[in-house]
Amino acid sequence: xxxxxxxxxxxxxxxxxxxxxxxxxxxxxxxxxxxxxxxxxxxxxxxxxxxxxxxxxxxxxxxxxxxxxxxxxxxxxxxxxxxxxxxxxx
Numbered sequence: 001x002x003x004x005x006x007x008x009x010x011x012x013x014x015x016x017x018x019x020x021x022x023x024x025x026x027x028x029x030x031x032x033x034x035x036x037x038x039x040x041x042x043x044x045x046x047x048x049x050x051x052x053x054x055x056x057x058x059x060x061x062x063x064x065x066x067x068x069x070x071x072x073x074x075x076x077x078x079x080x081x082x083x084x085x086x087x088x089x090x
Contacts, residue, residue, distance in 0.1 A: 043067065 007027030014023045016033070024032045043063065050059025066085050070078050083087070 007034045009027050011024050021033045042065050047060035047063040069081050
């Protein structure tokens, strides 16, 4: 997914250190292997940002609903959810 903020070149699953990891390569060829801890911290901050726009915990709830709906659907499902939740492309 290309954005004006940071361009993602590829996202793939790799085998490393007797396990499987998600490998993200950005347009500038920086590589990131995000952990669940990393993702948890990021998702929590996204929820906090959404709470600013949608008070009383509604932002966190909407973030959680989006994430739950993303599982098992692949890229096509995620793109449809982006439209459903009116998520701006960045």
